[in-house]
Structure formats: C-alpha cells, structure tokens
Amino acid sequence: MKDLDEKKIRKRKKEQKLNREEKSNREDKKMRKADNLEEGKEKKKRSTNREIIMTTYIFIGLFVGLIAYFSYFLIVESSDVINNTYNKRQDLLATRVVRGKILSNNYEVLAETKENEDGSSKRIYPYKDLFAHIVGRNSNGKTGIESLENFKLLTSNINPISKVMNELAGEKSIGDNIVTTLDLNLQKVAYNALGNHKGAVVVMDPSTGKILAMVSKPDYDPNTISVNWNTLVEDSENDSALINRATQGLYPPGSIFKIITTLEYLRENPKNYLKYRYNCVGKDNFNGMEINCYNSERHGEEDLLSSFANSCNTSYATIGNKLNLSKYRRLCEQFLFNSSLPTKLEYRKSSFVLDEDSSVQEVAQTAIGQGKTQISPFHAALIVSAIANSGTLMQPYVVDHIENYNGDMVKKYLPSTYDSLISANEAKVITRFMKEVVNSGTAEALKNNKYSVAGKTGSADHNSNLPAHAWFVGFASKGKKKVAVSVIVESVGTGSTYAVPIAKKLFDNYFD
Amino acid sequence: MENLIVELSKYIIIILVTIYTLYCFTAFRGNDKKRKNRVFRAQSLIMYFIHFICYMLIFMDSNNIKVLILYLVEVVFFIGAHLLYRVIYRNLSRLVFNNMLMLLMFSFVMLTRLSFDQAVKQFTYAAVSMGICLFIPMIIDRFRFLDKFGWIYGGTGLLLLVIVKKFGTMNYGATNWIKIGSIAIQPSEFVKILFVFAIAALLSKSIEFKDIIKVTILAAAHVLVLVLERDLGGALIFFVTYLVMLFVATANPFYFIGGLLSGSFASVVAYRLFNHVRVRVMAWKNPWKLIDNQGYQVTQSLFAIGTGGWFGMGLGRGLPGDIPVVESDFIFSAISEELGGITALCIILICISCYIMFVNIAMKIKKRFYKYVALGLGTIYVFQVFLTIGGVTKFIPSTGVTLPLISAGGSSILSTIIIFGIIQGLYVHNQNEDVKNVRD
Numbered sequence: 001m002k003d004l005d006e007k008k009i010r011k012r013k014k015e016q017k018l019n020r021e022e023k024s025n026r027e028d029k030k031m032r033k034a035d036n037l038e039e040g041k042e043k044k045k046r047s048t049n050r051e052i053i054m055t056t057y058i059f060i061g062l063f064v065g066l067i068a069y070f071s072y073f074l075i076v077e078s079s080d081v082i083n084n085t086y087n088k089r090q091d092l093l094a095t096r097v098v099r100g101k102i103l104s105n106n107y108e109v110l111a112e113t114k115e116n117e118d119g120s121s122k123r124i125y126p127y128k129d130l131f132a133h134i135v136g137r138n139s140n141g142k143t144g145i146e147s148l149e150n151f152k153l154l155t156s157n158i159n160p161i162s163k164v165m166n167e168l169a170g171e172k173s174i175g176d177n178i179v180t181t182l183d184l185n186l187q188k189v190a191y192n193a194l195g196n197h198k199g200a201v202v203v204m205d206p207s208t209g210k211i212l213a214m215v216s217k218p219d220y221d222p223n224t225i226s227v228n229w230n231t232l233v234e235d236s237e238n239d240s241a242l243i244n245r246a247t248q249g250l251y252p253p254g255s256i257f258k259i260i261t262t263l264e265y266l267r268e269n270p271k272n273y274l275k276y277r278y279n280c281v282g283k284d285n286f287n288g289m290e291i292n293c294y295n296s297e298r299h300g301e302e303d304l305l306s307s308f309a310n311s312c313n314t315s316y317a318t319i320g321n322k323l324n325l326s327k328y329r330r331l332c333e334q335f336l337f338n339s340s341l342p343t344k345l346e347y348r349k350s351s352f353v354l355d356e357d358s359s360v361q362e363v364a365q366t367a368i369g370q371g372k373t374q375i376s377p378f379h380a381a382l383i384v385s386a387i388a389n390s391g392t393l394m395q396p397y398v399v400d401h402i403e404n405y406n407g408d409m410v411k412k413y414l415p416s417t418y419d420s421l422i423s424a425n426e427a428k429v430i431t432r433f434m435k436e437v438v439n440s441g442t443a444e445a446l447k448n449n450k451y452s453v454a455g456k457t458g459s460a461d462h463n464s465n466l467p468a469h470a471w472f473v474g475f476a477s478k479g480k481k482k483v484a485v486s487v488i489v490e491s492v493g494t495g496s497t498y499a500v501p502i503a504k505k506l507f508d509n510y511f512d
Numbered sequence: 513m514e515n516l517i518v519e520l521s522k523y524i525i526i527i528l529v530t531i532y533t534l535y536c537f538t539a540f541r542g543n544d545k546k547r548k549n550r551v552f553r554a555q556s557l558i559m560y561f562i563h564f565i566c567y568m569l570i571f572m573d574s575n576n577i578k579v580l581i582l583y584l585v586e587v588v589f590f591i592g593a594h595l596l597y598r599v600i601y602r603n604l605s606r607l608v609f610n611n612m613l614m615l616l617m618f619s620f621v622m623l624t625r626l627s628f629d630q631a632v633k634q635f636t637y638a639a640v641s642m643g644i645c646l647f648i649p650m651i652i653d654r655f656r657f658l659d660k661f662g663w664i665y666g667g668t669g670l671l672l673l674v675i676v677k678k679f680g681t682m683n684y685g686a687t688n689w690i691k692i693g694s695i696a697i698q699p700s701e702f703v704k705i706l707f708v709f710a711i712a713a714l715l716s717k718s719i720e721f722k723d724i725i726k727v728t729i730l731a732a733a734h735v736l737v738l739v740l741e742r743d744l745g746g747a748l749i750f751f752v753t754y755l756v757m758l759f760v761a762t763a764n765p766f767y768f769i770g771g772l773l774s775g776s777f778a779s780v781v782a783y784r785l786f787n788h789v790r791v792r793v794m795a796w797k798n799p800w801k802l803i804d805n806q807g808y809q810v811t812q813s814l815f816a817i818g819t820g821g822w823f824g825m826g827l828g829r830g831l832p833g834d835i836p837v838v839e840s841d842f843i844f845s846a847i848s849e850e851l852g853g854i855t856a857l858c859i860i861l862i863c864i865s866c867y868i869m870f871v872n873i874a875m876k877i878k879k880r881f882y883k884y885v886a887l888g889l890g891t892i893y894v895f896q897v898f899l900t901i902g903g904v905t906k907f908i909p910s911t912g913v914t915l916p917l918i919s920a921g922g923s924s925i926l927s928t929i930i931i932f933g934i935i936q937g938l939y940v941h942n943q944n945e946d947v948k949n950v951r952d
Contacts, residue, residue: 049875059898060864069905073906078817089825089830092825
C-alpha cells in the first residue's frame with residue numbers, strides 16, 4: 001500500500017517534471033520560431049555571441065583610450081600640472097630632494113640650497129637684493145622663478161638606479177638646476193642705475209624673447225626674508241618692496257603711449273599721414289578742458305614726425321579725437337591691453353578703457369597716455385620688442401634650459417613666436433618715428449655712433465603734488481644684435497632726464 | 513629604518529601587483545589544468561602578501577592596535593570567503609573570485625589609511641554582502657522562472673526611483689539617497705540589477721518591434737527619472753547598458769547607431785537645459801580656470817595622481833586627504849598617489865580582466881535570459897569603472913559614480929558583490945546544466 005503510494009507520488013512527480021520540460025521545450029520552440037521569422041535561419045546563438053564580442057571591443061577600446069591618456073598625463077602633462085601653487089604636495093617633495101640651483105646665463109649661482117648636517121637646509125641668494133623679484137624667494141609664499149619652477153627644482157633627473165638607492169638609503173637626491181636667460185652684468189647695471197629711486201627696468205632680446213634683466217625697486221634681501229617679513233608686510237613707508245613693479249606695477253604710460261596713437265593714425269591714414277599739420281601754441285582746449293605741452297612749450301608748425309619727436313601733447317590730443325575709437329581700442333587689444341600677457345610670471349593686466357561713447361576730453365587725455373590707461377613696464381617692453389622684431393612678438397621667457405646636477409640637459413626651451421602684433425611695414429614706419437626721437441627729440445642723449453637707438457620718452461603725471469613718473473622705452477641695434485628696454489623711475493620728473501640715462505648705461509653695457 | 517621599509521615595500525607592492533595582473537591575462541594560456549591552479553593559488557598568495565605589507569605600513573604610521581585587530585579580522589574573512597565560496601559556488605571562476613578579493617583588499621587598505629571608521633564600516637558591509645551572496649546559487653537553482661517577471665522587475669525598479677525622487681535627500685548635487693532611520697541607502701545601485709533582470713527577461717521573450725518599443729519606453733523612463741534626480745552617471749549607465757543589451761538581443765546595428773545618435777542628441781539638450789550639466793563640462797574642459805570652485809575636485813585629483821607619478825609617494829606619504837570625497841568617488845586618485853601609477857594601471861587592468869571573464873561567461877551560457885543577465889551586469893560593471901576612472905583622471909567629465917568594490921559605500925559594495933555573485937552563480941548553474949545534459 002505504502003509502496004504503491006510512493007510509486008504513485010513518484011510517477012506524479014515524473015509527470016509533472018515531464019510536463020514542465022515539455023512546456024519549456026514548447027517555449028523554446030516558440031522562441032526559435034520567432035528567431036526564424038526574424039533571421040530566416042537558425043544561427044541565432046552564434047550571432048548573439050558575435051554581437052557580444054563587438055560590444056566588448058567597444059568597451060576595451062574605451063579603456064585603451066583611458067589608459068593611453070593616463071600614461072600621457074603621467075609622462076607629459078603631469079610636470080606642468082604639479083607645478084601649480086595650489087598643489088600642496090610640492091612641499092612633500094622637498095623632504096626627498098635637495099632643491100636645485102638657479103643660475104644666470106653664465107652659470108653664476110643666483111640661488112642654491114645648503115644642507116646642514118642636522119637635516120635642515122637653507123636657501124642662499126649670493127647676490128642678495130639684486131635678483132629679489134625675478135628669481136624670487138622660496139619661503140613666505142614662493143615668488144618669481146622659485147615659484148614658477150618649483151617642481152622642476154624639486155625634481156631630480158639623475159639616473160633612476162641611484163635615485164632608488166638614495167630613496168632606500170633615506171638620502172636626498174640632488175634636484176635639477178634651472179639655467180636662466182638673466183645676464184648678471186645687465187642686471188647689475190640696471191640695479192645700480194636705478195639707484196635709490198623707486199621704479200623698474202626690463203631688458204629683453206626682441207629676436208628671441210629672452211628676458212635679460214628685470215629689476216624692481218625698492219627691494220629686499222631674500223636671505224633674511226623670514227626675519228624681516230613682518231616689517232616688509234607692514235610696509236610703514238609704503239614701499240611695497242615685495243611687489244615686482246616690472247610686472248605687477250601698473251602706471252599711466254604718459255607719452256610712450258603716443259607710439260600706439262601714432263600707429264592707429266598711420267593705419268587710418270596710410271597714404272596721407274605725411275600731410276598732417278598742426279600748429280602748436282603750447283596749449284589747446286578740448287571741450288572746455290585745457291591740455292598743455294610740457295612746460296607749455298610752443299612747438300610751432302609740426303608734421304606727424306616732429307609732433308612725435310617733440311612729444312607734443314596738444315598735437316596728439318587733436319589726433320586722438322580724429323581716430324575711430326573702436327578701431328583704436330582694437331589696436332590696443334591687439335597690443336595685449338585688457339588681456340593676458342604671454343608669461344607665467346605674476347603680473348597685472350594693463351587696461352585701456354576708451355570706447356565709442358567716450359568724451360572728447362577723455363579721448364584727448366588717453367591719446368597722450370594720461371586718462372585711465374594703465375600699463376606695466378614689462379608689457380611696455382613687450383610692445384617695443386615686437387616693434388624691434390618687425391611687428392612679431394616672441395614668446396618671452398626667462399628659463400633657458402634645465403639640467404641635472406651633472407650638467408646633462410634635461411629640457412631646453414627654444415624661442416617661439418607668440419603672435420604678429422602689427423605688420424612689418426608698420427613696424428618699419430614707427431621705428432623711423434622712434435629714431436627721430438633720438439635724432440632730434442626728447443632722447444637725443446642716446447645719439448651715438450656705436451649703435452642706433454629707436455625709442456620714446458614719457459613723463460606720466462599721476463599726482464599733482466608729485467613730479468611725473470619718468471619713462472623710456474625703446475631698442476638699440478648694432479648689426480643683427482638687438483636689445484629692447486623699458487625703464488620707469490617713479491615720481492622724479494621727465495623721461496629725458498631720469499629714464500634715458502639708465503637706458504644709455506644698459507645699451508652701452510650690452511654693446512660693449 | 514622606517515624610510516627604508518616604506519620605500520622598499522613601495523617597490524615590492526608594485527612588482528607583486530604587476531605579477532598578479534600578468535597572471536590575470538596569462539592564466540588561460542594553454543589548457544594545462546595544473547598550471548592554472550598554480551597560477552590561481554599564486555594570485556591568492558600575492559593578495560595576502562600585499563595585504564600584509566600595507567597593514568604593516570599603516571600600523572607603523574599609526575601605532576594603533578585597532579589596525580592590527582582589523583587586519584586579523586580581515587585575514588579571517590578572506591580565508592573564510594575562500595573556503596565557503598569554493599564549497600557553495602562549486603566550480604566558480606577562480607579568476608573572477610581572486611580579482612574580487614584583490615579589489616576588496618585594496619579598498620580595505622586605502623580606507624584604513626584614509627579613515628579607520630570608514631574602513632570598519634566598509635569591511636562590515638563587505639562581509640555582510642558576501643554572506644548574503646552565499647544564497648545566490650541556491651536561488652538560481654530553485655527558482656527557474658525568474659525570467660517570467662520582466663514587467664514586475666521593471667515596475668518595481670521604476671517605482672523605487674520615483675520614490676527616491678520624491679522623498680530622497682540631496683547628496684553632492686544628486687538626489688539619489690534615501691534615509692531609513694540612520695542608514696542612508698542609494699536605491700539606484702539596486703535598481704540597476706532589477707533593471708538588467710527586467711530587460712533580460714523582456715528581450716529574451718520577444719524581440720518583435722512593438723515589444724521593443726514597450727521595453728524601450730520602460731528603459732527611457734528609468735533614464736529620465738535619473739536625469740531628473742540629477743544622477744547623470746546613473747542615467748548614463750542605464751542608457752548604455754540598455755543599448756548594449758538591445759543590440760545583442762536583436763543583432764540589429766540600426767538600434768545601436770540610432771540609440772547612440774539619440775543619446776548624443778539628448779546630451780546636447782541636457783547641456784542646453786541644465787546648468788549643472790554645463791558646470792560639469794566646464795570643470796572638465798578647463799578646471800584650472802575654476803580651481804577655486806567647480807574645478808577644485810578634479811584639479812586636486814590631478815595633483816595627487818601627478819605628484820605620485822609612476823611609483824607613488826608610498827602608503828601614508830601623500831596628501832590624499834586634500835581631495836574632496838576621496839573615500840568614495842575619488843579613491844582611485846588616492847591609490848595612484850600613494851601606491852603609484854603602475855599600481856593604478858594594474859587595477860584598471862584587473863577590472864578589465866573581470867569584465868572579459870563576465871563576457872566570457874555570458875557567451876558560454878546557453879539560456880538566453882541568463883546570458884543577457886550576465887552580459888547586462890557585466891556591462892554595468894565595466895561602464896561604471898570607466899566613468900569613475902575617466903572622471904577622476906579628467907579623460908571625461910566627472911559624473912560622480914563610485915569605483916565598484918573599492919569606493920566606500922554600503923549600497924555600492926553590496927550591489928557590486930551581488931553582481932559578482934549572480935554572474936558566478938549563473939556560471940556555476942550553466943556548468944551544472946552542461947554536466948546534466950551530458951549525463952542524459
């Protein structure tokens with residue numbers, strides 16, 4: 001009885017199972033039928049795997065791209081990325097690498113690190129204040145080349161085996177050296193020539209973009225920065241010694257801006273600029289505002305060239321009001337006003353604010369470099385460099401190459417073109433104008449028979465109780481050798497008296 | 513002395529991970545079963561060895577006895593997992609299993625280094641998840657009608673997403689969390705699995721045009737809700753997974769191309785429509801400009817990866833704590849910074865190895881429904897890995913998804929372990945069926 005029951009149950013179970021299988025068989029058939037309808041053949045299973053393989057390839061492809069990008073990032077991009085002041089990890093590297101040296105173009109040491117026996121280290125600047133701003137400092141907030149090349153200085157390109165050995169031994173590897181384009185002699189000349197005045201000097205090679213010297217005064221000694229930090233920050237004498245005036249100081253351009261006003265006038269009157277005439281009586285009225293020439297001097301009957309050479313304010317204020325203001329602004333922006341400068345040094349943007357709605361008075365002021373226009377000495381150096389280089393601005397740079405401590409080349413920086421700011425012909429014409437300034441105008445002191453100079457002086461009013469800022473921008477050439485300078489001396493008087501002599505010392509030294 | 517140990521172990525870890533990764537791609541060379549077993553055993557040993565070295569370093573830095581205890585508990589867990597899984601998932605894919613434990617090991621190590629509390633939580637979640645997954649093979653064996661409930665899976669998933677949209681809380685810009693008591697759950701992590709089951713069930717039943725339209729509407733509804741929740745990464749994962757499954761089921765390239773085109777079109781519309789999409793694209797195009805705001809995360813991540821370089825700073829020697837949400841979305845950057853770019857690349861390759869095995873399993877499975885499930889889950893996994901690593905390395909805009917098995921997060925780890933468990937379960941099930949067929 002019991003057995004029978006069990007048999008029955010077993011049988012029923014079997015039946016159920018059969019039923020189930022049959023059902024699933026039927027369903028499979030149904031499915032296959034659907035497949036047949038779709039594909040016409042019964043190759044479905046194999047072809048499904050084919051599609052799976054295709055999608056797999058797509059995903060693998062995505063990952064190949066990802067891995068390639070990741071490797072590219074680590075090999076190429078990462079060194080620039082890490083060298084960002086926001087990256088706090090740089091300090092970690094300093095515990096493993098002896099910071100490299102910063103050298104002049106002749107391998108004079110501008111900054112080096114001395115390791116003490118107790119493991120501490122000190123950054124030493126042999127020339128003290130001389131390179132305070134451009135080489136910068138390594139503590140109290142890095143600046144200058146110390147900041148720009150921080151990561152490179154903390155990278156050691158010695159052979160990997162000794163690097164690993166050093167790491168294992170817990171010894172620091174020696175970091176790479178930065179060889180700059182800075183010229184010790186030019187820097188000294190510029191530094192001494194500025195004397196006790198506040199101001200800045202920039203010297204560049206216009207055909208390569210190399211920055212040869214950059215001085216800003218007042219300065220400080222980066223060797224003792226930590227000790228003097230509070231005094232420098234409090235700045236009770238209002239010196240702003242920590243600021244690099246060459247790139248971060250914004251000044252009214254004064255008459256050096258007449259270079260740009262002239263260029264715009266040349267552009268708008270390419271054929272008949274030679275016919276321009278103006279009778280200067282020492283002052284003129286612009287919609288109720290009087291503009292004077294320097295010392296109210298009467299320049300008399302002038303053409304464009306003599307207006308430029310004499311730096312005649314009334315003539316230029318008149319010219320300004322003849323210009324198409326939106327084109328004027330466009331030219332200024334081509335000259336990098338209101339925009340970024342091609343440098344990684346810390347700088348402030350120059351500004352030019354005229355537009356079509358500006359008043360006659362404002363235009364008159366702006367055309368002679370007063371008004372609201374502001375420019376940094378470095379930017380002015382870029383403008384004259386471009387003029388000196390047939391209108392083409394070379395990418396300015398201050399690091400010539402990087403080498404490891406054995407002197408093996410790690411990376412060489414080559415001159416490269418930044419942009420063509422004006423045409424070669426425009427550069428030629430404005431150069432002739434600038435040469436006239438030296439031949440018969442406000443920079444006659446630069447006339448000599450050793451090299452030829454083209455330039456423009458400026459005396460920028462900024463405070464009615466103080467003398468003007470003295471400007472000189474220009475370049476000198478001898479054969480193929482060229483050098484561009486930008487000089488500003490704060491609150492002393494005319495460019496002719498204070499800035500031109502500094503330029504002369506620089507040119508003399510350069511062509512010596 | 514300590515320096516020597518840290519530096520030496522840095523290179524040892526790199527060498528070990530590299531060997532492990534090479535094994536991933538050479539294990540199946542030839543058909544020598546003995547060799548295969550040797551390789552898998554070697555992989556296991558490497559995992560234990562790296563685990564040991566890393567915890568030794570962390571302990572040296574912290575001198576915290578709790579770290580030692582956690583280490584020992586983890587070792588017990590790994591051994592237990594090895595024993596239990598070999599019994600319950602008989603004939604499982606040992607490569608996938610090794611990879612899973614390896615990735616978990618990296619997760620435990622990095623989290624212990626970053627935040628001990630997070631590490632304890634993560635370990636607990638992982639252990640519980642592994643426990644839950646012990647039932648998966650049984651479920652697959654018992655419940656043979658899982659493919660009958662396509663619309664139920666789909667409806668449930670969609671309902672869950674809508675509930676989150678209504679009652680969820682905002683976290684890092686996306687409303688994809690829901691709080692039950694003190695536990696925050698990210699339901700979309702589980703809806704992913706339901707979604708794959710739904711699509712697999714429906715597409716394995718019929719691929720007639722009108723049915724495909726219905727399924728597509730279901731999938732589109734999922735994606736739409738996720739977009740509204742601002743969970744862009746989630747939306748993308750669902751979209752791509754559906755596209756892949758549809759293409760494989762229908763073998764019709766027009767669906768695929770059409771899907772890609774409409775996807776691109778939708779991206780453009782989203783870019784125009786939503787500010788948060790534009791912000792993410794901007795932060796991707798030039799994070800340096802936005803370094804103080806939207807670009808902060810990714811630039812910090814790039815600093816970490818870049819400074820670490822190929823060999824890394826050494827465990828405990830970097831500054832991964834500077835990266836926001838480093839424990840979850842940005843854990844890859846922390847690994848790359850401290851254990852090095854080579855290790856990071858190896859982790860990518862280990863993830864790829866998992867994916868290739870998943871695809872391999874999907875191709876072997878005969879039953880259509882299971883095949884699609886395996887494929888869909890594999891796709892979810894690999895695409896999520898791609899989104900997160902691509903995002904933190906700035907290869908693609910950041911979408912805010914976690915790195916499966918490694919990132920901290922209970923929902924993420926549970927759902928990923930379930931995904932691994934299901935695929936392993938299907939693999940085992942399929943082999944058993946084969947054996948049965950042969951016997952019959």
